[in-house]
Amino acid sequence: MGHHSCCNQQKVKRGLWSPEEDEKLIRYITTHGYGCWSEVPEKAGLFDLYLCNIPFPDAKYILYEFTLLAVLCMLDKLHEAFFQYDNVLVPNQKGRFVVMLEAGLQRCGKSCRLRWINYLRPDIRRGRFTAEEEKLIISLHGAVGNRWAHIASHLPGRTDNEIKNYWNSWIKKKIRKPSTSATTRITTLPNDHPSQFGYSSSQQDFLNNQDFAVKQQVPQDAIFSTNTSSPLFMFDTGSIEGSNGDNTIGRTEFLHESTELNTDTWQVNSHQQQVEAFPSQASFTNNTDSSYNLPPLTDSMGPMDAHSCNNMNMEGELGLECFQRQDLINEWVETQYPSYLFWDSADATLGGEEINVPNSSNIGAIISSYPSSL
DNA sequence: AAACCTAACAACCGCATCTAG
DNA sequence: ACTAGATGCGGTTGTTAGGTT
Incomplete structure (x- = not known):
């Protein structure tokens, strides 16, 4: 185990x-x-x-x-x-x-799963966290604690790993250094707030320092949406076609190729949720590169x-x-x-025997199998 | 220029949970 | 119901780039 x-x-x-x-x-x-x-x-x-x-x-x-x-x-x-x-x-x-x-x-x-989920997923959103995201993370963390996956589910494009790292490095540090005015401002919080959200006093300091509206209790329904029909993630065709980031540009090339082959929906989890993982071919109508005219893949x-x-x-x-x-x-x-x-x-x-390819110092080929249908 | 420090982030580890047989 | 394998998740470590001395 x-x-x-x-x-x-x-x-x-x-x-x-x-x-x-x-x-x-x-x-x-x-x-x-x-x-x-x-x-x-x-x-x-x-x-x-x-x-x-x-x-x-x-x-x-x-x-x-x-x-x-x-x-x-x-x-x-x-x-x-x-x-x-x-x-x-x-x-x-x-x-x-x-x-x-x-x-x-x-x-x-x-390792493949982790790499895909945390880095290669096409809908991944990279770059610094926005102030809104930061506030949301703090709010959610106060509500659910270190349930990073849960928190990440409320921040489209962000991964649990990313949020966790962010929390451990930046936010924690901020919380550790509350400003002197925090102790006075914290008194404006409702009395039942700490127990409701589980904030530590230092977390409350930080929230006050950020002028974060924790005075308004976030409805639990809003945080813990039970709407399982919402997709785990959606593919943002705009971000692809816009190619507004270095990573995006490189990835777009892959997607241009792959979309020719895959317009199906993806089964993204065990709950049979299906999402439109990639844009339809129509999204790339401007692509006239003939090298992308690849055959459709069938099982x-x-x-x-x-x-x-x-x-x-x-x-x-x-x-x-x-x-x-x-x-x-x-x-x-x-x-x-x-x-x-x-x-x-x-x-x-062929057919199961090892074959040394001539002049193949850069290949080092060992052939153990080839399609039986040949 | 080199050594050191630190922040950011990628990846691994181990446990919990799920699922198919 | 049980079990083994697969997957998900959170904690932790490792790596690296950039800044500082």
Whole structure:
């Protein structure tokens, strides 16, 4: 008890999250939503969402094989993967491509959950607390004590961890240093107030110093709303399109990609609440970047083929166009990675056996599985 | 410039609670 | 009803950036 089982794994990474890890987690969650955090680490492979829903084995890298057409459909993304993550795109002699994808996160599910909730969630509100938020925190803390999650539920975009840190650092300090005038002003409080809200005398000092209207008792109904139909959080499309913060800009790029794939509602907790987690595609009508024209993800989607390509809203000419680009992609692979050997026996060597990829010092590939449907 | 201090915040730990089998 | 695993929550620690001496 106590330690989550997934945290006992030997190779679980600890400490600060890298941008790459964040990206993996964001991509996974924005596509699949979250339901079972313990599954997230192994499933949060980089391109799972673009390719197919295949369980990730316990290996650092995973091998997929795709038709040329599928590869061409994914070309933009594979380019990106190629350059950013040292993945490998190698055509074999059968006209099929082997795509090597970095496997999941070396984190425990608990860590993934915390990272998402406290940092990566799209509706997170960063920056300093406003005076209104500060007052609300003080008020709620007086009412419910250290129930940070409860307090956070009344401050949209703020996390319990953030509020807790804020309280422990800043507010506590303020309370510890009441002004000399506080003792006189506190007498204006109703006699029953301390017991009603559980404020300490020092807290009352602070509230008085802040000219906070604690004289007006906050109705308990207002604090403890039982309206469970209110969403846990709502996605603020305005903040995204506005891109008014550094973090927002970077995250928006993810969301632009993900919204093409996910317009479903999210099941956000065990009470079956569903919220519109991300804006509809219509929210991004200004986005004309063709690189975002990715295929829709379906649960049953296997490695893409010509049929799935036709489902990608790319019209009939696509197939021909794709094949016309075959020379281009071959040329591209040879130009960019002349030292890579073309893999011409993938079919024979896959299927559970370990395969050492030639010239792969930066890959270190161990292949333990590949899609059975291939 | 270096050492030290401090605030802010990210992440971990352990316990409580929930839930599915 | 019981149990094991999963998740939620609060306390605590670790890390880092910025300020001060």
